[in-house]
Amino acid sequence: MTEEKSLNFLEEIIENDLKAGKYKSIITRFPPEPNGYLHMGHAKSICLNFGLALKYGGKTNLRFDDTNPVTEETEYVESIKNDIQWLGFQWAEELYASDYFEKLYAFAVMLIKKDLAYVDDSSSEEIAKQKGTPTQPGTNSPFRSRSVEENLTLFADMRAGKYKDGEKVLRAKVDMAHINMHMRDPLMYRIKHAHHHRTANNWCIYPMYDFAHGQSDSIETITHSICTLEFIPHRELYDWFIKNLEIYPSHQYEFARLNMTYTVMSKRKLLQLVNEKHVAGWDDPRMPTLSGVRRRGYTPKSIREFCEKIGVAKRENLIDVGLLEFCVREDLNKISQRRMVVFDPLKVVITNYPDGKSETLTSEDNTEDANAGHREVPFSKEIYIEQEDFMEVAPKKYFRLAPGQMVRLKSAYIIKCDEVIKDVSGKITELRCSYIPESKSGSDTSGINVKGTIHWVSIPHAVKIETRLYDRLFKVENLGEAEGDFKEYLNPDSLQVQVAYAEPAITSAKESERYQFLRKGYFALDPDSSKDKFIFNRTVTLRDMWAKEAKK
Structure with missing residues (x-):
């Protein structure tokens, strides 16, 4: 019997409201300002707002x-809509x-x-002084005592464009x-002679967040x-x-x-x-923007699962990336197609394999999915293996390739290293x-058992690809506690570009699909790719490499 999951505080509030017949x-x-791209923080809010409505049979407005x-653009509107649907x-x-x-x-x-708002001619500096401090009360504006009639006229004149930016505000x-x-006579409207992405130049006064937000909630019930x-x-x-306007009583709740x-x-x-070009753009795969993590290869399911795991709290905390x-x-392991890709190639010549011959072998597309099927993999006399899969002087429990030692090639044959070829400098150039x-x-039917299995690529059939090995953008854990300019903590190794050699099945890769490069990590095809140049972004390593570093 599965244990019933406890409700978070917002679910408790909603269930009590529904039981009481309040709604x-x-x-x-979900109320984003269209002045930038959505990031992982917004993902939490999206999952929460839409998730609650789905759970309780309600609806969510965007x-x-x-x-x-001044800061808003249609480009941001479209990107936000795409991110939510994604x-x-x-x-x-x-x-x-x-x-x-x-x-x-x-x-x-x-x-x-109602004599609950007035037009103020004070400058922004004067208004800031009037506000006082958290321990000292503020002082009234000299314009606070204007008559209702005068305020109505001045406010209409503000709308009509009779004043310059900053000349007057409504408080x-x-x-x-x-x-x-x-609560110390907050601003309700300011003058901005600027083109609006939807209303063009119809308005030159704009409501402040605090005046627009609650009333918009109320209008939408x-x-x-x-x-x-x-x-x-x-x-x-x-x-x-809401109380003084006597409108629908929406209520605000806060979460971390x-x-x-x-x-x-x-x-x-x-x-x-x-703007300072520390990254390639809003969708740079190192950015925590939804367009960035999407390009990197993160899946919507994995982000929703993450938001579910971190839960909803009333207190700020720091979540481990x-x-x-x-x-x-977890998600990529289930859905990724497996491919063999060699990053640091070492040539292997199989001396007893017939010259000019090649054969087609088959390999499982996804060992975690019984219905994933198989793909064809060509095999030939000359192959690449990883440099790290060979040691000339190997320790006792080394199960990969070494002189006189056997290893299995993934989905192929068992091979034995007979000879090591070096150049004049002593560098190993080839294995026979x-x-x-x-x-x-x-x-x-050989009856031979070997403990090691390594991946490989047939040299005549290898496809040269570009891999972009992304890592964490910053090198310190808690940037909130870091002193000085946050850009001082950028990780210089957050991107490494490397050429690699892949099996030919890689040429059918799609942006919508995910790939595990065997023993190397999870990768996604980058939009910069073309039929002549395949570019893959490393989504994440197979294991948490940072945890290993922290233990050193």
Whole structure:
């Protein structure tokens, strides 16, 4: 009998709300600002919002928080939509905060009429001084006492474009002595004469996040507005606007965002890496963006599994990136097609194999999947093996190739090393081996047992490929505790480009498929590839190499 999984705190809240009849069904939303590409932190939020709605028979809206025309672009809108669908989710409605600009303006007018908002001519520096400090109350703006009629006229003039950027703002009239700094007459609107990606030049005033967010939730009748912990101080203002506007009472709940080792999750810092060309772009496979991990070869299933494993907490913590890599390996091991690829080739000549002959052998496509079938692998007199699979002076328990020692070639024959050929400098250039004809895999009648099996590639049939060996972008575990510029901690070995030699089945590779290069790692075909040049990105090593380093 399987043990029933305990509910997280959000599931408990939702189940209690549904049992109490507070809602007939739940509505959540994912509200990204279209000013950059989504990253793994967003993946957690996506899985949470969409997952809760799916579990409880509700729905999730995709709402773009497009209230800052200076930083937002249609390119980001499209990338966000692609990422969500790639993760395996579909929104109920595609909405935009800009859909509500007229309604939000009417809400602002309503608060002015209630004498709960006023137009302020103070500069941003003056407003900051008026706010006071967490231990000292603020001071009222000299414009706080303007009449309702004057504020209505000034606000209409702001909309009409009569003032320059920064010349006036609209503020809520709350309490300049409030213990919560966010409640000290917060800004509701600012003037920005800028082209908006959807509303063009129709508006020159734009609502602040705190005024747009809760009201958009209310308009959409969002039952559970789920945010990260940094929005806890904003909740009181969220509720204040809804109460004073007397609109649908959406409620905000907070959970801990994703912080991961060896990674930054700040859009600002990620943008810096892109702009300063520390990475090749937003979809660089070293980036924690969803477009980056997708290009690297991560699967949607592995990311959803990772988000499920880390759970939902109320307290910030640091998640080991090794857990994400574990989830990726678990999934890739089940679905990856196996291929033999040699990275550091050592030539082997099989002296008793007929000259000019080649034969077609078969090898399992995926040893973890009985239905995966087999592929054809050519075999010939000359093959490549890995340099590391031969030792001229081998220790006792070395089961790969050595002088006088036997080893099995994967899906092929047993060979024995008879002679080592070196150049004038003493470097090994070639091995001369003999094979046991009766030892063919699948029909071995030789009676010879060997403990070692190595991969190989037939030289006449080998396909030259480019491999991009990606590793962690940063070399320190917790960047939050690192001093100085975060870019000082970039890992100089996060990308190594290497030529390798693959079996010819590699030429049928597709971007949608995943591959395990035997004994080397998991790889995915890069979009930069062409029919004349195959490029593969290493998604993850077969084992956690960083854990091994940490133990040294």
